Structure formats: C-alpha cells, structure tokens
Amino acid sequence: MTDRIPSISESEWEVMTVLWHGAPKTANEVILSLQECTDWKPKTIRTLLDRLVQKNVVGVNKNQRIYTFFPLYSQDECQRAEAQSFIKRIYGGTVKSMLVQFIQEDSLSDEEINELRTILAKKQKKDE
Numbered sequence: 001m002t003d004r005i006p007s008i009s010e011s012e013w014e015v016m017t018v019l020w021h022g023a024p025k026t027a028n029e030v031i032l033s034l035q036e037c038t039d040w041k042p043k044t045i046r047t048l049l050d051r052l053v054q055k056n057v058v059g060v061n062k063n064q065r066i067y068t069f070f071p072l073y074s075q076d077e078c079q080r081a082e083a084q085s086f087i088k089r090i091y092g093g094t095v096k097s098m099l100v101q102f103i104q105e106d107s108l109s110d111e112e113i114n115e116l117r118t119i120l121a122k123k124q125k126k127d128e
Helices: 010-020 027-035 042-054 075-091 095-104 110-127
Strands: 058-061 068-071
Touching: 010 027, 010 042, 010 058, 010 068, 010 075, 027 042, 042 058, 075 095
Parallel strands: none
Antiparallel strands: 058 068
16 A cells, blocks of 8 residues: 555554454454453453554454454555654654664664665665
C-alpha cells in the first residue's frame, strides 16, 4: 500500500506484531497471544483491535461466523513510517542529526559502526 500509514501507538504496535506473525487471527487468538506477554484484559485488547480497524491499519474478514483480523500494511511499511515520523519529530527530519548523536554518545558498538560504514559505502557507489 502506498497511502500514508496512520500513526499507531505502542500498545497498538503489540497487536500488530501478533498479526504480522500469523494472520488472519480471531480476536480470541490475538487475546491469547498477548496475554502470554502482557497483563492486558481481553476488553483492552478488543478495544485496541477496534481502534486499528477504525484507523484502517487492520482489516476484518466478516464472511465467516467468527471475524478474523489481518494487517493491511506490512511490518516493514509500518517501521519505515514510524522511523520517518520519529526522525521528523525528534531530529528535524534529518537522519544525519540522529546518527551524529548516536555516534557521539557511544551508543553504537564498533561492529555497528563498521556495518554503517559498509552500508554508506554501498549507498555512495549506488548513487554515483
């Protein structure tokens, strides 16, 4: 999908993760999955599912007796949208500012810095 992806909250992201790892799922299947790793009540999870459907991030198959839910966007599409939103809000829209901060604060290991060097070198060759 190429439309603008609606912003999703941290809690909604947890629901999406369950759906990305095996959709379609019924509401009860989503609830069981999330209750293994959270202390959320079933009603809370159903509310999150409804919210995601209203945002057009999750679709519902109503052809069966039991409704099944599925993601309308891939995990990669949502990660890209969230990353762009984060960079825009926190770093004024420039990736460079974010990278400089991480590098200056020693947030990156030597291995990660070398990996970034390799990625930047490939990007530079590709753009030439």
